[in-house]
Amino acid sequence: MTGVLPITIEDSTKIVQALLYSGKEYIGVMKLHGDAEETRVRKVMTEFEDAIFQRPPLRSSVKRQIRTRRVFYNEFLEMNGRNVLFKTACEGGTYIRKLCYDIGEIIGVGAHMQELRRSRSGPYSENDKTHVTLHDVSYWFGEWQEKKDPKILKEFIQPMETALALIPKIVVRDSAVDALCHGANLTAPGVLSVETGIAKDTMVAILSLKGEAIALAKAQSSTEQIFDANHGTVATLERVLMTRGTYPKVWKSGRKE
Amino acid sequence: MPRTVPPWEIKREIQVKAEDHTNSKYGHFPAERPAEEYIRYGVINLNKPAGPTSHEAWTKRIIHVECIGHGGTLEA
Numbered sequence: 001m002t003g004v005l006p007i008t009i010e011d012s013t014k015i016v017q018a019l020l021y022s023g024k025e026y027i028g029v030m031k032l033h034g035d036a037e038e039t040r041v042r043k044v045m046t047e048f049e050d051a052i053f054q055r056p057p058l059r060s061s062v063k064r065q066i067r068t069r070r071v072f073y074n075e076f077l078e079m080n081g082r083n084v085l086f087k088t089a090c091e092g093g094t095y096i097r098k099l100c101y102d103i104g105e106i107i108g109v110g111a112h113m114q115e116l117r118r119s120r121s122g123p124y125s126e127n128d129k130t131h132v133t134l135h136d137v138s139y140w141f142g143e144w145q146e147k148k149d150p151k152i153l154k155e156f157i158q159p160m161e162t163a164l165a166l167i168p169k170i171v172v173r174d175s176a177v178d179a180l181c182h183g184a185n186l187t188a189p190g191v192l193s194v195e196t197g198i199a200k201d202t203m204v205a206i207l208s209l210k211g212e213a214i215a216l217a218k219a220q221s222s223t224e225q226i227f228d229a230n231h232g233t234v235a236t237l238e239r240v241l242m243t244r245g246t247y248p249k250v251w252k253s254g255r256k257e
Numbered sequence: 258m259p260r261t262v263p264p265w266e267i268k269r270e271i272q273v274k275a276e277d278h279t280n281s282k283y284g285h286f287p288a289e290r291p292a293e294e295y296i297r298y299g300v301i302n303l304n305k306p307a308g309p310t311s312h313e314a315w316t317k318r319i320i321h322v323e324c325i326g327h328g329g330t331l332e333a
Contacts, residue, residue, distance in 0.1 A: 015300070
């Protein structure tokens with residue numbers, strides 16, 4: 001398969017967790033094994049826009065037990081004979097090959113996945129200006145080594161914070177940063193702002209006022225509750241992203257007024 | 258079945274609870290990190306070529322870093 005594959009470098013490798021669970025979008029060709037009406041194909045494809053059940057294929061890297069994955073949309077783009085061009089958005093871990101097979105079974109003629117390209121992985125799209133080939137990476141890195149202009153790095157490397165674009169964020173005070181880097185849970189007094197759409201157990205990204213990623217955490221309450229809280233834990237840490245000691249240790253002396 | 262909104266179409270709003278300032282002595286705005294740090298905390302939105310090429314080994318070799326990861330295999 002070809003397409004969008006975000007590559008994390010050294011310390012940013014810690015954010016892959018956030019990318020694995022992010023949604024994906026694919027463009028592909030499904031080959032029908034018999035003739036079918038376009039209206040029929042369209043209708044069946046729409047029926048799969050739901051939570052679907054899949055057992056991972058024989059050759060896969062995970063345990064083979066049935067799991068559910070949500071298909072956000074399963075768009076019919078065009079059809080030429082028995083070839084159907086489609087665009088599918090789904091949760092990470094959805095097997096498109098299986099999806100095509102199942103669509104073929106329901107249509108009644110059988111089908112298989114002929115070609116597939118990933119057009120989006122979470123926040124990273126193939127339409128972004130930042131989407132680069134290995135040739136681009138090689139070229140820009142050469143330019144960077146020669147000229148040492150920081151602008152060149154931005155041509156092919158993005159800050160790891162871009163990987164967190166789709167995750168709801170909580171921004172905290174400078175004084176709360178180092179405790180979080182040491183794995184402490186986030187408590188209400190440290191919170192400066194909170195994004196909408198957070199529920200208990202939602203994965204959240206904790207950022208500094210400069211927009212630096214500090215940690216990934218699991219929310220302990222909703223956006224509204226976090227907004228109203230004056231004390232208590234609002235999120236439990238899952239993964240620390242920032243190096244300890246980046247901000248001064250002030251947490252022994254309690255919070256700033 | 259109804260089409261559900263994919264994560265990249267969800268709009269979020271920021272609710273500001275309190276104001277504070279940040280000390281410029283500590284940390285960096287992500288876009289202003291010193292080069293070495295910028296690379297170390299970087300992600301490449303790579304267009305993976307066809308075939309079972311070792312893009313990871315390639316990327317490592319190209320940008321001379323120790324450790325490379327990826328956001329999930331491209332398993333169909």
